[in-house]
Amino acid sequence: MLSRIHVSMRQFLWFAYILPCFALLSCVSLSLVKDFEKSTHTHCNVSNFLPSISASIGDYEPQRFIWRLCFALDSIPRYIIAYLQLNHVLNRHHIDYPEYYTLVQITNSTFHFLELTFLLLLTYISSNEIRWIHECSFVSFILCSLLHMLLTILIDYFWPRIINISLNEQEKSLRSKRLRWFILNIFSISISLYFYYRHIHFCEPNIYSMFCLFEYIVVITNIGYHSVVMNEWSQQEVQIQFLVI
Template sequence: MSSRVQISMSNFLRLTLFLPYFAFITCIVLTIFKDIEKSTRTHCKVSNFLPSISAITAGFEPQRFIWRVSFGLNSIIRYLIGYLQLQRLLNRHHIASREFYILIQKINSSIHFLELTFLLVLTYVSSNEIKLIHQCGFIGFMICSLLHMLCTILIDYYWPRTKTTCFNDREKFIRAKRLKWFIYNIISFFISLYFFFRHNFFCEPYIYSMYCFFEYFVILTNISYHSVIREEWDQEEGQIQFFY
């Protein structure tokens, strides 16, 4: 005999937003009030006022525990949602060049799953433990994240449809919102890189904190980009069923 638990898709997607926001806000607040001096210390030995995400998650308790548990649980949910989203996209019947479209969507989903995997590596291997693996996780995460967002937007805007089907207002709103968060994300990323290299080359006070500030925006805009799927699924409200 088996039992069945039903969870609405809307509530399921809310959970994917709550976990990273909870970890992000809680860990930053705890670090600023509890470990600010140690977390802002760099090789330049200049004054700073914000900790980096790597510093927050590397060696302070309970921040490291909160971050790893929250993002670990969130990644499991996002793998499932990524799979469900792929099935939803492959079931579209108004797409032209359907065989090629299916191939591209599977490749794009694979990139998304790689993004989630690199995020797990980045989360569970800190810079204090194995720095090279942590750096590779960060580079892999950023490449796959930006590539997945870009591919999704290009498909949304430019993939041909059958002549009888046009974009409705809801679809236009959703794709415009994805584009907005992608632009914010990539701008924040390049600004953070600018401050990171400026800090390493010139060792100026507070420049590393500016890098941290825009690093926060990279994370928040990434979460916001992926949150758009909730509005996309709102018009197709359904339930997820679990059996045990």
């Protein structure tokens, strides 16, 4: 027997973006409480007060199971949102040069899908299992994420519009929010790399923990950027239906 579950778009989006935040908070918290010494240990043998995300999600239990379960539940909604967002932007009727616009948006969406795919790879292949795949997936995730965010912002701010159709207040607010999250994300990545360089070359106490702190902020600002779509679709009464056996 089949039954239908109706979920509003807002509930669907809340689930998709709250779940990774819960996963990050719970895994880091559990690592601090039950695996503090091991999760904060580095090759430098100096004191630290925070574990890295990689250590928190891949080295200990139940953290590893929590992280992988959350992203198993979250992955399909995130792909669905990426697909719906592509359809949404391709249906804009105020855009000039529509044939080029379609190509650029499909390219941009490809970066988004790749970002989600590399996130899954680094989630399910930890650094102590196949280190090079985990590291390559992390770098690729960051690059695809930045390219997607940057290209979206450039389109929002600079793509020509049909004459006499100007930006409305909602569009101005949305592109401003995306720009702020993008700047915060770039800033966080830059600071985290600075602390990682100091950690590798000078082995100072607590510097690795500062890298870890900004690593958390990189993840949170990435989620914050993508969650702007909640404001974009807040006025739409879209119902998503799931068939359940």
